[in-house]
Amino acid sequence: MTAAEDTAGPTPRFNFAAWLSRYGTLLAFLLLIAFNVIATPNFLSLQTLNVNLTQVATIVIVAVGMTLVIATGGIDLSVGSLMAIAGAIAPMILLGAIAPTTDPLVVLPLAFIVPLVVAGLLGWFNGFLVTHYSIQPIVATLVLFTAGRGIAQVMTNGNLQVFKNPPFQFVALGHVFGIPTQVLIMIVVVAAAAFLIKGTALGRQILAVGGNEKAARLSGIPAKRVKRFVYVISGVLAGLAGLIVVARNSASDANLVGLGMELDAIAAVAVGGTLLTGGRANIIGTLLGACVIQLVRYTLLANGVPDAAALVVKAALIVVAVYIQQSADRT
Amino acid sequence: MLLSMTGINKSFGDVRVLTDASLQVGPGEVMALIGQNGAGKSTLIKILTGAYSHDAGSIEFQGADVRFGSTAASQAAGIATIYQEINLAPNRTVAENIFLGREPRRFGLVDRARMQADARTVLRRFKLDIDVNRPLQDFEAATRQMVAIARGVTQNARLLILDEPTSSLDEREVAVLFETIRTLKADGVAAIFISHRLDELFAICDRVTIMRDGRTVAVSPMKDISKVELVRTMLGKELAAFTAKKRAHGDGEGAALVGVENLGAGVRVRDVSLTIGKGEIAGLAGLLGAGRTETARLIYAADRKERGAITVDGRETNYVAPADAIADGMGFVSEDRKIEGIVPEMSVRENMTLAILPKLQKAGIVDKAAQRAIVEKYIAALGIKCSSPEQPIRELSGGNQQKVLLARWLCMNPRLLIVDEPTRGIDVGAKAEILKLLRSLADEGLSVLMISSELEELIAAADHVTVLSDGLSVRRLASEDITEANLLSAMAYQEVPA
Numbered sequence: 001m002t003a004a005e006d007t008a009g010p011t012p013r014f015n016f017a018a019w020l021s022r023y024g025t026l027l028a029f030l031l032l033i034a035f036n037v038i039a040t041p042n043f044l045s046l047q048t049l050n051v052n053l054t055q056v057a058t059i060v061i062v063a064v065g066m067t068l069v070i071a072t073g074g075i076d077l078s079v080g081s082l083m084a085i086a087g088a089i090a091p092m093i094l095l096g097a098i099a100p101t102t103d104p105l106v107v108l109p110l111a112f113i114v115p116l117v118v119a120g121l122l123g124w125f126n127g128f129l130v131t132h133y134s135i136q137p138i139v140a141t142l143v144l145f146t147a148g149r150g151i152a153q154v155m156t157n158g159n160l161q162v163f164k165n166p167p168f169q170f171v172a173l174g175h176v177f178g179i180p181t182q183v184l185i186m187i188v189v190v191a192a193a194a195f196l197i198k199g200t201a202l203g204r205q206i207l208a209v210g211g212n213e214k215a216a217r218l219s220g221i222p223a224k225r226v227k228r229f230v231y232v233i234s235g236v237l238a239g240l241a242g243l244i245v246v247a248r249n250s251a252s253d254a255n256l257v258g259l260g261m262e263l264d265a266i267a268a269v270a271v272g273g274t275l276l277t278g279g280r281a282n283i284i285g286t287l288l289g290a291c292v293i294q295l296v297r298y299t300l301l302a303n304g305v306p307d308a309a310a311l312v313v314k315a316a317l318i319v320v321a322v323y324i325q326q327s328a329d330r331t
Numbered sequence: 332m333l334l335s336m337t338g339i340n341k342s343f344g345d346v347r348v349l350t351d352a353s354l355q356v357g358p359g360e361v362m363a364l365i366g367q368n369g370a371g372k373s374t375l376i377k378i379l380t381g382a383y384s385h386d387a388g389s390i391e392f393q394g395a396d397v398r399f400g401s402t403a404a405s406q407a408a409g410i411a412t413i414y415q416e417i418n419l420a421p422n423r424t425v426a427e428n429i430f431l432g433r434e435p436r437r438f439g440l441v442d443r444a445r446m447q448a449d450a451r452t453v454l455r456r457f458k459l460d461i462d463v464n465r466p467l468q469d470f471e472a473a474t475r476q477m478v479a480i481a482r483g484v485t486q487n488a489r490l491l492i493l494d495e496p497t498s499s500l501d502e503r504e505v506a507v508l509f510e511t512i513r514t515l516k517a518d519g520v521a522a523i524f525i526s527h528r529l530d531e532l533f534a535i536c537d538r539v540t541i542m543r544d545g546r547t548v549a550v551s552p553m554k555d556i557s558k559v560e561l562v563r564t565m566l567g568k569e570l571a572a573f574t575a576k577k578r579a580h581g582d583g584e585g586a587a588l589v590g591v592e593n594l595g596a597g598v599r600v601r602d603v604s605l606t607i608g609k610g611e612i613a614g615l616a617g618l619l620g621a622g623r624t625e626t627a628r629l630i631y632a633a634d635r636k637e638r639g640a641i642t643v644d645g646r647e648t649n650y651v652a653p654a655d656a657i658a659d660g661m662g663f664v665s666e667d668r669k670i671e672g673i674v675p676e677m678s679v680r681e682n683m684t685l686a687i688l689p690k691l692q693k694a695g696i697v698d699k700a701a702q703r704a705i706v707e708k709y710i711a712a713l714g715i716k717c718s719s720p721e722q723p724i725r726e727l728s729g730g731n732q733q734k735v736l737l738a739r740w741l742c743m744n745p746r747l748l749i750v751d752e753p754t755r756g757i758d759v760g761a762k763a764e765i766l767k768l769l770r771s772l773a774d775e776g777l778s779v780l781m782i783s784s785e786l787e788e789l790i791a792a793a794d795h796v797t798v799l800s801d802g803l804s805v806r807r808l809a810s811e812d813i814t815e816a817n818l819l820s821a822m823a824y825q826e827v828p829a
Contacts (some may be wrong), residue, residue: 151372212671219685221685
């Protein structure tokens with residue numbers, strides 16, 4: 001023990017399990033790319049890149065919020081339903097169903113702001129249930145998971161809303177410097193969250209609350225406020241993803257928008273190497289995790305394996321990722 | 332010999348933690364295992380129980396060469412470990428905990444009646460007459476510990492490993508525990524007893540194995556070794572006596588910083604009054620359950636007070652949360668480092684600056700340079716041993732973790748530091764160091780409220796001591812009145828004869 005305590009620098013001992021848990025996702029990502037370069041025709045094209053990135057963008061955006069929630073030791077099952085609500089409100093505003101106007105100068109900002117605010121408030125409600133009534137997060141967010149989609153269906157009478165509004169749809173279909181807007185949004189969200197965790201006091205407090213809530217509280221950290229904050233962020237990001245999805249489809253179906261998204265997001269977080277027990281947040285890992293899942297699916301599809309089989313591979317990936325995490329923790 | 336471990340070597344990466352360590356225990360023998368934090372005790376025990384595997388050496392248990400692949404395997408072979416942090420299911424009943432995983436069955440179903448009857452029988456052996464159908468969490472620490480031991484006994488354990496078993500027990504409970512160990516000893520059950528309380532070792536153990544720097548440095552019958560010799564062998568040097576110098580005005584006559592009057596909340600704190608002067612170490616004594624920690628938590632607003640008044644600098648406080656107390660210059664080092672102190676995943680640097688973070692930010696962004704300066708200053712000032720500020724705090728020894736937690740508050744430049752059992756689970760050398768540190772901080776003007784179960788610690792360090800009994804502040808002792816006899820008689824105040 002003394003030998004270790006006297007050394008000045010970090011002890012350079014190599015631990016394969018720890019290394020794998022840290023870089024495993026990146027390794028898998030690179031291996032998948034290498035495999036596709038060799039095996040999949042036309043893989044190295046801008047089109048392939050765009051297809052994959054646009055498909056992964058919404059998952060990443062939601063998964064970033066999920067990463068923050070999971071870092072506090074919670075989980076947010078309601079993200080898919082919040083996407084449906086945000087995705088239902090925006091077309092209603094654009095089509096003049098809420099306010100009696102379709103003046104673009106009025107409805108366009110409202111079509112962005114109102115859904116995001118509503119999603120944020122619903123996120124706050126999740127946080128309120130968790131902090132005020134000490135309800136377990138999985139149960140607390142089950143409330144909106146169930147009720148949220150119902151609310152979206154009631155708002156739209158269960159009808160498909162079809163719309164065409166190029167300025168609004170720019171969030172999904174537009175390009176900035178040749179990069180799809182939604183990919184750009186994804187990058188901004190990832191960068192902002194990574195900075196939040198690494199560089200800000202709030203980020204460290206999120207990890208402290210997840211790592212040891214009692215210690216955090218005794219250190220003067222407003223643990224409840226921190227928790228409510230992450231649920232709000234998760235809600236807003238889910239709302240944003242909902243807007244992108246309906247903009248991409250030129251249609252909003254409350255039954256389908258964000259369906260199963262909570263599981264995709266949790267899978268991305270798990271594969272990305274964030275502990276589901278809280279206390280850690282690996283935002284870049286989540287990005288890579290989502291990319292790996294997407295790329296596996298793409299690889300299988302491009303090589304003639306049906307989508308249903310891809311689900312099994314996805315499940316296997318999650319098992320492997322969690323196994324690596326745990327074996328790294330044991331050493 | 333029941334157990335014979337010889338020539339045990341173990342490295343983690345390139346760090347050697349055990350070198351030719353050995354441990355022998357005879358049947359029905361109680362073996363003390365002592366050493367400073369980091370001496371290799373817990374690693375040796377973990378190798379024995381199969382939690383770690385050894386690099387070299389041999390283990391013989393009940394005459395056979397063994398190498399347990401898991402803790403389950405060592406349990407099945409008859410080794411039961413009772414940990415500091417008790418490994419039971421708090422929300423299951425006492426009976427369920429005792430028979431967890433091997434419930435008596437009848438027609439394939441759990442035979443609850445038999446399970447309860449068996450549980451009662453085994454607990455009665457330890458003179459414990461409790462309702463075995465109540466959840467374990469309803470009982471105090473000592474009872475939970477007995478249940479853990481009872482669980483080991485019903486597994487036909489031949490060897491009990493007791494890791495700091497008395498750290499959360501009061502004297503009466505310790506007596507009950509020792510009685511239990513003697514009962515088991517008569518049945519030929521051996522025990523390895525790990526404790527930092529030397530008096531207890533002399534009271535219960537037959538022999539002692541002393542470890543230092545990963546080696547077994549001495550084995551001796553308890554009766555052939557003196558306390559001083561024991562400590563000297565353990566530390567490898569003469570123990571610097573920690574008779575910290577008291578303040579000249581150390582009788583509470585200095586200007587009061589904190590005044591507590593008729594404080595109360597619930598049944599644990601009924602009526603507590605005390606004062607803490609500027610630059611004083613005020614002791615808070617009492618038996619387990621007397622309301623010491625609860626009182627401190629009320630002062631710090633970790634819990635809400637229901638009655639009474641707390642004044643700081645003459646002004647009455649109305650804190651809502653610890654954050655308010657912190658803003659007013661208070662700090663709180665809790666009793667249980669693992670549960671309420673450290674954030675295990677985080678580094679030394681982040682743990683140390685957890686409380687000061689709000690002051691280290693500019694527009695929400697942490698000022699890394701200022702943070703590093705603070706961390707480096709306190710690592711040097713308190714002599715914290717870590718490989719780097721980035722080392723996860725969970726890898727540090729207990730004493731060093733405690734120093735990081737002290738630094739968490741010292742960097743805030745507080746007026747009052749509340750320390751709850753500041754030397755619990757810390758080796759003798761580090762104990763003296765922490766007490767000296769508190770003394771020198773008090774000399775610089777910091778007020779300290781020190782909760783301690785160790786009388787000699789209070790006698791050595793406190794300027795005055797308030798004794799609590801059953802939620803009441805029953806006595807205040809100053810300077811030379813702080814003696815073992817006075818403290819004990821005050822603690823025993825109003826104790827209802829059983």
